[in-house]
Amino acid sequence: MVVQACQVSATHDLLPQAIDASATNTAVAKRCKKHIVLVRPHTALLMATMTGGVAYRGAFSGAIADQFRRDGGKMDICSMHKSAAADPRCKDQYPELRITLNKNLILPPAI
Numbered sequence: 001m002v003v004q005a006c007q008v009s010a011t012h013d014l015l016p017q018a019i020d021a022s023a024t025n026t027a028v029a030k031r032c033k034k035h036i037v038l039v040r041p042h043t044a045l046l047m048a049t050m051t052g053g054v055a056y057r058g059a060f061s062g063a064i065a066d067q068f069r070r071d072g073g074k075m076d077i078c079s080m081h082k083s084a085a086a087d088p089r090c091k092d093q094y095p096e097l098r099i100t101l102n103k104n105l106i107l108p109p110a111i
Contacts, residue, residue, distance in 0.1 A: 041102075043100045044077050044099045046081055047096040049094055050095075053093065054093055062089060063083075066087075067084045068107060072109040073106065074106075077099075078097065078105075
């Protein structure tokens with residue numbers, strides 16, 4: 001599962017339309033107390049940013065999509081996440097990976 005971001009309105013100096021989640025402040029934290037907890041085994045959850053972080057539309061999702069296209073069948077999901085998180089598009093954003101896997105997950109190559 002890939003989660004882009006919580007829909008919290010915010011502004012950004014350069015691209016106000018390109019921000020999906022703002023850094024959590026006290027007021028936002030009181031309104032939005034939802035978080036994702038993994039309760040099933042064999043699950044990989046990729047999130048565009050850590051809880052309370054900033055997520056820019058298309059940054060992480062574009063970077064991880066490129067990884068799926070380019071490295072599917074060659075690289076495990078943890079390595080793909082690490083490479084996507086290091087992508088320049090994810091600057092100032094901290095993608096998060098949560099897993100309950102006990103084996104490497106390698107997705108099939110794109111057709």
